[in-house]
Amino acid sequence: MDRIFKTEIEQGRRFEFGKNWKRFLTFLNEERIIEAENSLKDKLGLTDLEGKTFLDIGSGSGLFSLAARRLGGRVHSLDYDPDSIACTEELKHRYCDRDSQWTIERGSVLDTDYLAALGQFDIVYSWGVLHHTGQMWKALENVVPLVANGGRLFISIYNDGGRSSKMWRQVKVAYNQSSPPLRGLIVGLALMRLWGPTTVRDLLTGQPFKTWRSYSQHRGMSPLPDVVDWVGGYPFEVAKPEEIFEFYRQREFTLQYLKTCAGGHGCNEYVFQKQ
Known part of the structure; x- marks a missing residue:
C-alpha cells in the first residue's frame, strides 16, 4: 500500500490530503468541534450517538471521528493516506487518549477483503471521499454491506457541473x-x-x-x-444527484436527507437509510 501510494504521488496522480489536514489542525478549536457535532446531529436527525457504531471512511483530519465519539458513538476511523491517519491519531491523543471506543486503522474503501472484516455499523460516514478514490462507483458499491439493516449512510459526492x-x-x-x-x-x-x-x-x-x-x-x-x-483533490469524479439516488434506491436504501450545491461545483450531501 505504501509503495503504491508513494508512486501515485510522485507521478502526480494523487493529492496528499493528509498534509493539507495537518495544516487544518492548527486552526482547530472547540467552536469548530461543536459545529462538526451539530452537523452530524442535524443531518442524521439525532440528538446523540449513544449506543451506536460509527464508521468514518476517509477520516482526513479526524474531526468528524472526534465529533462522533464526543456524541457517544463507538468509532472506527480509516483512511488510505498515512498523514491523514496521523492527523486522526493526533486528535484522539489530544481529546480521547487511550479511549478503547475509538479505533483507527489505515485501509482502503476499495479493499473488499479488508472491509468484509470490519462488520456492519449503525452509521457509515464518508464526506467528500469516495469521489477521490479513482473508482468512485466501486467505492459507492463497497460501502453498501457495511451499513447495518436500519442503519444510515451519510455521504457527499461532487456535483456534476458539466x-x-x-x-x-x-x-x-x-x-x-x-x-x-x-x-x-x-x-x-x-x-x-x-x-x-x-x-x-x-x-x-x-x-x-x-x-x-x-x-x-x-x-x-x-x-x-x-x-x-x-x-x-485528485483523483476526481462527479455525479448528478439523481444518479446517486437511483444507485442506492436499487440497493434498497431510502433517501432521508438531501442537500445540493444548487448546481455549483461543490458537494451534494445525502443521508440514506438501509431498509
Whole structure:
C-alpha cells in the first residue's frame, strides 16, 4: 500500500490530503468541534450517538471521528493516506487518549477483503471521499454491506457541473503535476476565483471578510485548507444527484436527507437509510 501510494504521488496522480489536514489542525478549536457535532446531529436527525457504531471512511483530519465519539458513538476511523491517519491519531491523543471506543486503522474503501472484516455499523460516514478514490462507483458499491439493516449512510459526492467540472479536473491535474511554486500560484488564482466575488460583496455591504470569518459554521471547516483541498483533490469524479439516488434506491436504501450545491461545483450531501 505504501509503495503504491508513494508512486501515485510522485507521478502526480494523487493529492496528499493528509498534509493539507495537518495544516487544518492548527486552526482547530472547540467552536469548530461543536459545529462538526451539530452537523452530524442535524443531518442524521439525532440528538446523540449513544449506543451506536460509527464508521468514518476517509477520516482526513479526524474531526468528524472526534465529533462522533464526543456524541457517544463507538468509532472506527480509516483512511488510505498515512498523514491523514496521523492527523486522526493526533486528535484522539489530544481529546480521547487511550479511549478503547475509538479505533483507527489505515485501509482502503476499495479493499473488499479488508472491509468484509470490519462488520456492519449503525452509521457509515464518508464526506467528500469516495469521489477521490479513482473508482468512485466501486467505492459507492463497497460501502453498501457495511451499513447495518436500519442503519444510515451519510455521504457527499461532487456535483456534476458539466463543463465546469471538466475545467476543474484540468486544474487539479495541473496542480498535482506542478512544482511547489507553481502550485502556490494555482491556489492563489483559485482563491481569487472562489472567494473574490464573496469578499467584494462583504466589503460593499460594510462587513469586510464576514463570510471568511464565519466559515467555521460550515461543518467546522476552515476556508484556506478547503480551497487547497478543492484545487488539489485528485483523483476526481462527479455525479448528478439523481444518479446517486437511483444507485442506492436499487440497493434498497431510502433517501432521508438531501442537500445540493444548487448546481455549483461543490458537494451534494445525502443521508440514506438501509431498509
